Amino acid sequence: QVQLAESGGGSVQTGGSLRLSCAASGYSYRTNCMGWFRQAPGKEREGVAGIHTGTTVARYADPVKGRFTISQGNSKTTVYLQMNSLTPEDTGVYYCAARLPCLDAKELLSAPEVNSYWGQGTQVTVSS
Numbered sequence: 001q002v003q004l005a006e007s008g009g010g011s012v013q014t015g016g017s018l019r020l021s022c023a024a025s026g027y028s029y030r031t032n033c034m035g036w037f038r039q040a041p042g043k044e045r046e047g048v049a050g051i052h053t054g055t056t057v058a059r060y061a062d063p064v065k066g067r068f069t070i071s072q073g074n075s076k077t078t079v080y081l082q083m084n085s086l087t088p089e090d091t092g093v094y095y096c097a098a099r100l101p102c103l104d105a106k107e108l109l110s111a112p113e114v115n116s117y118w119g120q121g122t123q124v125t126v127s128s
Contacts, residue, residue: 002026002117004096009122012086020081022096022119033102034079035109040092050105051079059105086126093121
């Protein structure tokens with residue numbers, strides 16, 4: 001049973017930073033794609049960033065490019081999302097996802113319901 005557990009959400013003011021973590025367990029693939037999605041109140045879920053744990057190639061949605069950085073831990077089963085220069089538009093529930101198998105994080109971000117697993121989500125609130 002694949003399980004993903006997020007942590008690190010919270011409340012910050014505009015311009016602040018947060019770091020989210022996602023720990024994955026329960027699968028035997030040595031490499032896969034992991035990423036982050038978010039959903040703001042009243043809006044559809046959107047992809048934020050993804051990374052292939054083998055190649056470490058990362059993909060970002062345009063709204064977060066230059067502000068967010070996705071990275072992985074040494075074990076390749078933990079990913080982090082460093083979020084800087086946060087704005088109220090970044091507010092939402094952030095979900096960690098993994099796609100098994102996966103050749104490029106674009107696959108996860110463009111088709112998030114295919115071969116994917118999800119965490120429960122963590123709230124990020126940015127106040128002005």
